[in-house]
């Protein structure tokens with residue numbers, strides 16, 4: 369039976385080189401462990417990190433060995449379950465948490481399974497193939513049933529949104545505070561939605577792409593500014609002369625990092641979420657010391673997919689303004705090019721297996 373199943377072929381969208389991608393036929397994955405779940409993919413959101421692999425073939429020391437499938441923001445339908453699975457059943461529509469930790473190492477035992485020493489993460493080179501394929505198999509702990517009120521899009525967005533929820537949690541309390549978000553892509557937006565849910569006072573948002581700032585305006589930012597067109601530090605300090613309480617760096621740019629330190633008040637917190645394409649951050653010694661700036665780096669998220677789904681379900685968070693583009697599975701490359709080039713006002717592009 370197993371052998372028979374292994375011969376069933378399915379389609380996978382694989383990276384084959386820098387800015388190259390091909391649809392390939394590969395064997396459909398099979399249930400191996402009693403807690404495995406086979407999922408038919410419905411949607412996959414394209415993430416900035418997928419684009420790094422597409423355009424550079426690597427993030428830091430993590431290098432793609434071709435051919436390789438990326439994609440980790442997925443939702444789908446359960447089609448088959450191992451005999452020990454209790455959490456989901458065939459037919460359930462689910463969000464997929466992409467991180468598969470070992471649950472045994474010091475980090476896992478300390479509740480830090482996002483920095484697991486043996487982490488396997490969907491679409492991360494050397495760890496696990498991604499979900500830009502028709503079927504995947506995941507452990508049941510990674511499956512979150514969406515229920516009646518949430519769509520597969522919500523399921524997919526729960527991954528980036530969880531990073532926002534986690535970053536806000538790590539920043540300390542944001543209630544009543546003035547928040548800067550420098551870089552307003554899907555992650556910057558997720559941070560804003562999560563901070564709004566925690567009743568932050570006001571938002572000061574910068575991005576080099578005006579169409580993204582328009583979305584921030586829709587989300588009721590107090591200030592939006594394009595650093596290519598105006599002195600964002602001066603503008604923000606004019607509005608908030610004592611400075612901001614927290615800034616989330618969400619674009620991985622040195623200039624945004626520097627601007628954040630300038631606009632923070634003494635005792636302010638800089639939360640670094642963005643993934644830079646360079647190797648070393650730099651910072652001004654005098655300003656960071658005199659202001660006693662706290663610095664927190666963020667590595668993805670831990671245990672925040674459930675809360676992110678819950679907040680969408682309860683209507684505390686609305687992600688209605690996030691998805692700007694949809695592409696059928698066969699046209700994944702077009703979607704990647706669009707996101708890589710920041711064209712056509714793209715915020716989040718979705719690959720939709722059903723359209």
Ligand SMILES: [Zn+2]
Nearest residue numbers: 415441527528
């Ligand atoms: Zn992502």
Ligand SMILES: [Zn+2]
Nearest residue numbers: 470473476484
């Ligand atoms: Zn571990």
